[in-house]
Amino acid sequence: MQPKPFENQLAEQEMACHECDLLVSFPELEPGSAAVCPRCDYVLTKRHQNAMERLLAFSVSGLVFLLMSALYPFLSFSANGQERVVTLLQSLDVLADEQQVLLALLIMVVILIIPAAFLMGVVYVIGGLKYGAVLPPYGRRVLRFILALAPWSMVEIFLIGTMVSLVKIASLATISLGMSFWSYIAFTVLMTLVLLHLDKVQVWSWVENSEY
Amino acid sequence: MSIRQSYSHGSAARSGLLLCHHCGKTQSISEVACVRCGTPVHVRNANSIQRAWAYLITAMVLYIPANMLPIMSTTFLGKTSSNTILSGVVTLWEHGSYPIAMVIFIASVLIPIGKLFVLSWLCFMVQHRSPLLMRERTLLYRITEFIGRWSMIDVFVVAILVSLVHLGNLMTIYPGPAALSFAGMVIATMLAATSFDPRLIWDNYDGE
Incomplete structure (x- = not known):
């Protein structure tokens, strides 16, 4: 539409x-x-060309990759016959065990929770506008909330941080990259595409026009 | 600080209009909440400069422990050593990891300090109602706002290293108290940048 x-x-x-x-x-x-x-x-x-369709496609696939990166092993590290495999959530758990609960929470919020909430909000609002032709219930509130969240997503920074850490310890041990690492890269690309295609003024004019 | 009464020629405020910061709807200056999205609207951000200063001072205070305390400590074959942000950069440099040393130095030292200086200068210029370099100041603000989040790199590096390098006495990395102070500092500068209203820069513009 x-x-x-x-x-x-x-x-x-x-x-x-x-x-x-x-x-x-x-x-x-x-x-x-x-x-x-x-x-x-x-x-x-x-x-943007076909902005609604693109936004939906990118956010739905972004969510799939995000789910995969939360479930599968992220990285593994081995030295002298000892091996350690961690998922994203386990790695935050380790941080929490080291008396850094606040830091672990903060990181979880900016790399997982905010991006997930943001993408789900995009799917909800844009999906409603596109397929229901009306703004879904609480659409305005959801849209305001996710647009305010957007600047606090630090997905791409986390990815660069991970790469820096890998280079730092590559000489100490054998590192292998898990399924979750690759999905997180795909997720980062899709998240960036969503942010590039989501123009606030445009989205709000869709909302306004859907009401007449 | 008094709220400026005069706005620049051609500005929306002078025509009795204001822009909703959130959804970009231009509407009458008499509105309190946006007619389209319901967000509270202001001709200029309320107490923009005071808020920006408050966050800037918070960031400056947090930057002290972030640099003085260790950001992580490493146990290698039973021997433990601690590193601050700067000593970590120096160690990396001495080991020949120049690109990584540069990334960490830029993200954790250059960008945060640069950001504190730039935002302080922007606030200072607005408070003194300077009509100079308005285009350049706006550009500088835009760069500062965009680049600020990248300082978080070091915090993420610590998080990944701590969770991965965890092999008891053989080799373990522990987080230091500076990591949290540093994250707080980055957040405070991000809030300072959001509080600062770049439209204030242009209110003293009297050209056509």
Whole structure:
């Protein structure tokens, strides 16, 4: 379903710049184009090709990979005949055992809980808009919540951190990468794609248009 | 600090309009909550500069234990040694792991310190109503906001090492108290960046 144009039927729309408050008018945007503030170069809003379909595809597959990376072994480490295999959750458990409960919780929230909640929210709201043609119950609240969560997802940073640690200990022992590690990489790519395709202004205009 | 009464030429505020920070709906300045998404709206973030300073000072305070205390300690064949962030970088460098040493140095030392300086300077300039370098300051703010989260790399490195290298006296890595202080510091600077309202930079713009 293409969102029904209502207010956006006007050839020009006015929007204040998020970063310098300049009032900018711009015509209806074609998919693949963006509106940029002439005063401070801030990207006001972007339109993507088949944004709804892509968002749904990326978030659903992202969730599958996230589930896989939570279940399977993440990394294994062996030296002098001793081997140690850890899953993502076990690795946080070790941290909690070392009197670092707060740190373990914080990491779990930014690498698993926030990204999972975010993707589920995207599926719920966009899926409802696309297949139900209306905003699902509590849709506004869910959308506000997940958009506020988005900046606190640290999936890609965690992945780089993991790679740095692997390089650091590669000389000490034999490292093998588990199924979970590879799914986490796939999940990171998909999460990034979702964030790139999710334009707040666009999503809220879908919500607005779904109500008429 | 008083709230500025004048806004720049061409700004939405001068036309009696404001933007919802959350959903991007432009609406009348008299609204209290966004007409579209219900988020509370403000012409400028409430107490933006005071809040930014509060978070910045918190971050500066947390940065002290984050650097003085050990971030992790390593037991290797029964011998234990502790490392702070900086001594860890030095050790890596001496062992010839230059790329890793650089990554950790940039993420844990350069970015956090740079971020504290940049945000302090941005707050200072707004408080002094400076009309200088507005485009550059906005760009600097954007970079700071984008790059800040990357400082968390070191915290994740500690977490992975601690959970993986756990072979008793043969080889074990323990987390140090600096890891939590450092994570707190990164979060405080992220909150400082969110509190700072870049629109304040432009309120003294009087060009056309």
